Amino acid sequence: MKPSAKAGYSRAAFFVVMVSVIYAVIGNTFFQLAYRYSAAIDEAYIVFAVTSAVYALPVIVWFRRRYWYFALFIPVIWVPMLVVTGYLMGLLFPLPEDDLGGGMLLLFVHGLNLGAVIIGVALGLTVNAAIAAWRKFSRD
Incomplete structure (x- = not known):
C-alpha cells in the first residue's frame, strides 16, 4: 500500500472509531436521562429524528472522499463502543x-x-452521493 493511501486509510478508520464512540456516548447519555426523567422518554421519537439528522453531519463532513464506504462500519463499531x-x-x-x-x-x-445511527449514516451517504452527482453533472 502506498504511504499516501495508508494515511487516508488510517484517517478514515480513526474517524469511524471516533464517531462510533461519540454516538455511543450520546446513546448512553440519553438512556441515563430517560431513566431518571420520564419526560425524555415521552419525546423519544423527536429525539430519534433529531439525532438521526445530527448523526448524518459527521458522515457528510468526514466521509465524502475516497474512503466513503468506511461510514458503513459505524453501526458495526458502535455496538461494542456502546457496551464499553x-x-x-x-x-x-x-x-x-x-x-x-x-x-x-x-x-x-x-x-x-x-x-438513528443507521438512518444517520444512510442519510449522510445519500447527501454525499447527491453532492458528488451535482458536482459531476454541473461540470458538463
Whole structure:
C-alpha cells in the first residue's frame, strides 16, 4: 500500500472509531436521562429524528472522499463502543440493581439509537452521493 493511501486509510478508520464512540456516548447519555426523567422518554421519537439528522453531519463532513464506504462500519463499531461506554457510565452513574424496568428501557432506548445511527449514516451517504452527482453533472 502506498504511504499516501495508508494515511487516508488510517484517517478514515480513526474517524469511524471516533464517531462510533461519540454516538455511543450520546446513546448512553440519553438512556441515563430517560431513566431518571420520564419526560425524555415521552419525546423519544423527536429525539430519534433529531439525532438521526445530527448523526448524518459527521458522515457528510468526514466521509465524502475516497474512503466513503468506511461510514458503513459505524453501526458495526458502535455496538461494542456502546457496551464499553455503557459500562463506564454505569460506574460513574450507577443504577439500582433491582429495577427490571431499566432493562426494558435500555432495549427501547438503544434500539431507537441504533435506528438513528443507521438512518444517520444512510442519510449522510445519500447527501454525499447527491453532492458528488451535482458536482459531476454541473461540470458538463
